[in-house]
Amino acid sequence: MPYVEDPLEEPDARGTRTEVQHFEVSAEEAGQRLDNYVHKRLSGVPRSRVYRVIRKGEVRVNGRRAGPETRLEPHDRIRIPPVRVMPRTDPGQPPPQLCATLAKAIIYEDDRLLVLDKPAGLAVHGGSGLSFGVIEALRRLRPNESLELVHRLDRDTSGCLLVARDAGTLRTLHALMRGDGVEKRYLALVRGKWELGAKRIDVPLRTDTRVGGERTVRAASSGKRSVSEFRPVQFFGRAATLVEVKLRTGRTHQIRVHAQHAAHPVAGDDKYGDASFNEALRELGLRRMFLHAHSLSFAWPQGGEFSVSTPLPPELAVVLDELGARTDRTRRGELRADGNRPRAARPRAR
Structure with a gap:
């Protein structure tokens, strides 16, 4: 860890305890997320600690609680609580x-x-x-x-x-x-045959923080509005579907949780996915989550379009090749839907 943190209540705790700090957001700093702003001001305090003090309401924006994803405006007043940290060792190059x-x-x-x-x-x-x-x-x-x-x-x-x-x-x-001016498209392999067509999923998401700082996201009416647009690209029988996902909002784990909510979890997702589906894909060579940020596009306010895209990396493309080959063999009757060879018919006794 870059920093070693001691409990504030221990009287013999080592390190330095910062004072309460107050800042006003400048025009140059506006637009940043609150967590990024606080992380810079605390000179490298572990990001997990930054999330913790924000989610506990100890960081205030204009006297009120605010979430880590809050975008700061010019002249916002920020209060950062005392934090005890150990000086970090320079990690070098x-x-x-x-x-x-x-x-x-x-x-x-x-x-x-x-x-x-x-x-x-x-x-x-x-x-x-x-x-x-x-x-x-x-x-x-x-x-x-x-x-x-x-x-x-x-x-x-x-x-x-x-x-x-x-x-x-x-x-x-x-x-x-x-302002929804940046179009972000992803490619994901999901479980089962996607029979929902072009589907807009508008389901609020809430982030919960567990002991140790691990974050888990779930669909909840109390969460923030989250919108994803799914479109099937390629079917692999009833086993899996390659989908393109266009994000309308950018919440943590949004595609993964929306796919789970639609009963089509992302392949290789150990947190929100399906264990048996993941195991079947591992047999085909999948060693990571099948989620790829495929393209970005936007228009500069001063004029001019910007667009960039990247193909699926080889380790994902080869999984699609294997899955396609297996699907073809299943259609020809060489394999059952579960991937095993059909048993030869036994000759009848006369």
């Missing part, structure tokens, strides 16, 4: 393998932004035992730039990830995202 992975992952770059084709298994943020996520490593590699994540991807999700190169671009893209 990112590992060479991570540097090489990130260099290869950059698929577009201009003076305003970077686009990465993020590999699965790579966290966008450090924390929880990780010294470097995507953004921390990029900042070390480009120390003279003010790099900021425009949005997030789950650690096990691959695909398009936007990184702003300056505060103005970050504010512009956040404003577009709040």
Whole structure:
């Protein structure tokens, strides 16, 4: 862990206890999420601790409680409570393998932004035992730039990830995202034959935090409005369906929970998925969650369209090939629907 935190109530606790801090959001800082703003102000306090103090209501925005995803406005007044932390050890430079992975992952770059084709298994943020996520490593590699994540991807999700190169671009893209001006499309393999057609799922989602900081999301009327549009792309008999998902909102684990809600969980999802379906896909070579951020597009307010897309990575494409081959063999009668060979008919005794 970059930081080691001691309980505030222990009188012999080591480390430094910060004072109550008050800030006013500047025009340059506006548009940031509250959790990102607080994380910066607390000089690297573990992100899990930042989430905890926000969700407990200890961080106030204009005197009121606010959630981690709250977007800050100019002149918002922020109160941050005392936090005890240990000075972190400088993690040094990112590992060479991570540097090489990130260099290869950059698929577009201009003076305003970077686009990465993020590999699965790579966290966008450090924390929880990780010294470097995507953004921390990029900042070390480009120390003279003010790099900021425009949005997030789950650690096990691959695909398009936007990184702003300056505060103005970050504010512009956040404003577009709040106004549904950024179109994000994903590809996911889900359980069963999707017979719902083009389906808009408008189901509120609520985030619960368990002991230890683990977050779980569930459908709940008390949650935030969450909208996903599903469209079937390719059927694999009744076993599975490749779907394209267009996000209208960007909640944590949104596609995964909406797919579960529709009774078609995402393949390889250990948290919200189906264990037997996941095991069947592992036999076909699936070693990760089958969720890929396929494309991003938007129009710059000053004019000009921007669009970028990435194909399925090889480790997912090969699973579709195997699944397609098995589906064809099942149709020809060479395999049963459960993937086993049919038994030969026994000759009748005369």
